[in-house]
Amino acid sequence: MWRETGQDGVPVLRFDRVSVSFDEVRALNDVSFRVYAGESRVILGAAGSGKTVLLKTALGLIKPDSGRVWVFGQDITEMPESELFAIRARIGVLFQEGGLFDSLTVEENVGYPLENQPSLRCPPDERRRRVEEALRFVELEHTLEKYPSELSGGMRRRVGIARAVVTEPELVLYDSPTAGLDPITAYTIIALIVKERDLRNITTIMVTHRYQDAHFLAGFRWDPATGRLVPAPAGQTRTRFMVLREGRLAFEGTRAELEASRDPYLMKFVRREG
């Protein structure tokens, strides 16, 4: 049912036959898809299959060699950097390598988009309030004055999430948010992502290596009463899956379709469950 209502609107993100090459490597090869408002999208794929390049292309950080990219209905393919800032201000992003500025404190890091995005530019006292709020959301309000190098890997990831959501974006991109974390910390991170999604009904795109993460994003919702993740009725989370293989879109569809697939490459990702 949601698909019909969803597809009436303009996609939040749309790729149309996008290809990106680096020297000899075809990082993305003829990729087309649409993501609609309120949807969750899980992107799976082997190392080097182009997941990070896909997210960076969506942000306009990488220009496609061919094809077009639309974000919030605007064609960003040839948009100049100065205009892209207005689009990027509406997107939150957590980078795979963290991307936290190690010369700045946690407070300055989280406040960075509020201070620097030309379309946001909020005054210092409001900035401080919003930074504290975002850090309280990830339960790190006591680390304001610390530097990223003084935090653990999981804490840095949480600061990254705080920075991604501090601007109250309409779309959030998470690049491998649980990579390199132990299962308990990984669960904390995923719970935060689901919570952010459900509290504000945000379109969420998550790249991951762990099918477990996808399982939570697709099958659970944030319960405000208990403050925990609880199983969600089938289809309620509006989660769709994509699998990349050597830059090509090898699969796009629902979880049931992915799990029913007999393709050996796709089965590799699904079998990791449990």
Add this chain to the structure above:
Amino acid sequence: MLDFLKPPVVAVQEFFLLAGRTFRNLFRRPHYAGDIFLQMDTIGVGSLPIVSLIGFFTGAVMGMQMSKALQQYGAVGQTGQLVALTMVRELGPVLTAVVVAGRNAAGMASELGSMKVTEQIDAMRALGTDPVQKLVKPRLIATAVVLPLLTIIADFVGLFGGFVIAYFFLNLSPAQYWNNAWQSLEYLDVSFGLLKPFVFAFVVALTGCYYGLSTTGGTQGVGRSTTQAVVSSIILIFVMNLFITRIYVSL
């Protein structure tokens, strides 16, 4: 067939693209004054001790060498002049630039390089800042201001080094040495002696930033671009020096 030429040609093209983008942004807001002063501090104050030290020893060595040559003509009294001319025209600008290249082109390449591989540069762009404005421009402005000043200091300390030799070993009087040194310098010597560090500043800052921003391949890549930044900027300093000196002698 000429495929092996492609990487260097692309690199040169990208270098000039970066230079062009920096110049276009030079007078455009925002200016990030805080970053400019921070860079002036690391480049200027940070390089001061080593630049002075090298200036002093170079001046002293020149004093000894020149006086030995001058002895044959019984013209030891001209030592001040030769030290002044070599320091101000060539050694002051080139040695200072080479020292700053070793310290700061390397520093810029490794700092920007690690920011590149940890996706901080991407984060900057995603969060509303232009890395050219925020990182390259302050470094370029700071180097362009500070390198000529460092060169002046190196020139003076070098002259002083020559004086120490002249006074203690050649028995020249202070007035003899300094008057001789001072009067030998012409307007053109001084202006070219200051034009050089200004040009070298662009070489050092832009090469350092270029190699930093084009880093790929993780921490290993950072080491690689640091080395390349130092090697390339030192070579470029000597090449540019030849061209500027060519203009100088034809005037």
